[in-house]
Amino acid sequence: MYGYPSSPASCGSPPYSPLLITWLAQGRPHYVSMSDGQTIAYISDVAADILKPLFIVGCVFTAVGFFLSLFIERWLRHSGRLLPEHQKRERVMSALACFGAALGGCGLILLSIFDTKRHPSIHRLFLLIFVLGVALSAIFTVIEFRWLNKDFGENVAHLKGAYILKAILAGLLIILAIAFAICLYRAQNPAAILEWTISFGYTFYLLTFWLDLRQSKGVSKGELLDYDNQTRMGGRLGGYRAGGYGMRNVGPASTFRR
Numbered sequence: 001m002y003g004y005p006s007s008p009a010s011c012g013s014p015p016y017s018p019l020l021i022t023w024l025a026q027g028r029p030h031y032v033s034m035s036d037g038q039t040i041a042y043i044s045d046v047a048a049d050i051l052k053p054l055f056i057v058g059c060v061f062t063a064v065g066f067f068l069s070l071f072i073e074r075w076l077r078h079s080g081r082l083l084p085e086h087q088k089r090e091r092v093m094s095a096l097a098c099f100g101a102a103l104g105g106c107g108l109i110l111l112s113i114f115d116t117k118r119h120p121s122i123h124r125l126f127l128l129i130f131v132l133g134v135a136l137s138a139i140f141t142v143i144e145f146r147w148l149n150k151d152f153g154e155n156v157a158h159l160k161g162a163y164i165l166k167a168i169l170a171g172l173l174i175i176l177a178i179a180f181a182i183c184l185y186r187a188q189n190p191a192a193i194l195e196w197t198i199s200f201g202y203t204f205y206l207l208t209f210w211l212d213l214r215q216s217k218g219v220s221k222g223e224l225l226d227y228d229n230q231t232r233m234g235g236r237l238g239g240y241r242a243g244g245y246g247m248r249n250v251g252p253a254s255t256f257r258r
Contacts, residue, residue: 104133
């Protein structure tokens with residue numbers, strides 16, 4: 001189970017890589033969907049041509065994989081194979097992150113179907129929905145991990161790095177998305193460069209979920225629920241083992257600070 005998220009991340013890159021390689025190999029052609037004076041194609045310009053079926057399949061895999069990554073993480077926390085949420089607010093953030101992923105995934109699939117050559121206005125609407133959904137999902141995920149780190153971070157080395165990495169990637173992608181939106185109607189070539197950059201950056205963001213779910217390796221069902229109960233009942237860790245979580249080997253006299 002913990003190896004699953006490598007699937008959506010790997011599916012996130014291939015749909016873009018063949019598009020970029022094809023456009024470069026063809027000698028950087030000017031597609032009919034491109035504006036006058038535009039010399040760098042958008043992903044959607046290339047995807048509206050002969051590679052549209054590949055693009056649709058890749059977007060479907062990426063969208064479904066992204067949502068399932070968050071859903072599986074939520075299930076693993078509930079089953080005690082990942083650190084469980086202490087408070088309702090963390091569960092709410094997790095649910096909102098899943099909703100954002102579902103919204104963004106629907107936008108991604110629909111923008112791949114309604115291509116920019118035949119449906120330019122609808123395509124941009126679904127592009128906006130995709131960006132908005134992913135941005136919201138990223139924000140809620142970072143908040144959830146920040147609160148989890150506040151509860152467990154003193155004894156779990158992975159959590160702080162996880163939310164910092166997600167925060168950096170999400171922040172950069174949101175900034176790039178804002179810059180892309182500004183350039184979209186003013187400077188086509190910079191906007192195209194930003195779009196390609198965002199697409200590959202999104203792949204790296206997906207890979208962070210592989211790192212998260214990987215922590216469930218070697219952790220049996222309910223094991224971290226027992227750990228959570230120990231922290232609630234006085235916090236003595238006594239060298240507790242938890243798979244790949246990197247928990248510090250704390251002596252019997254150590255307590256878990258809340």
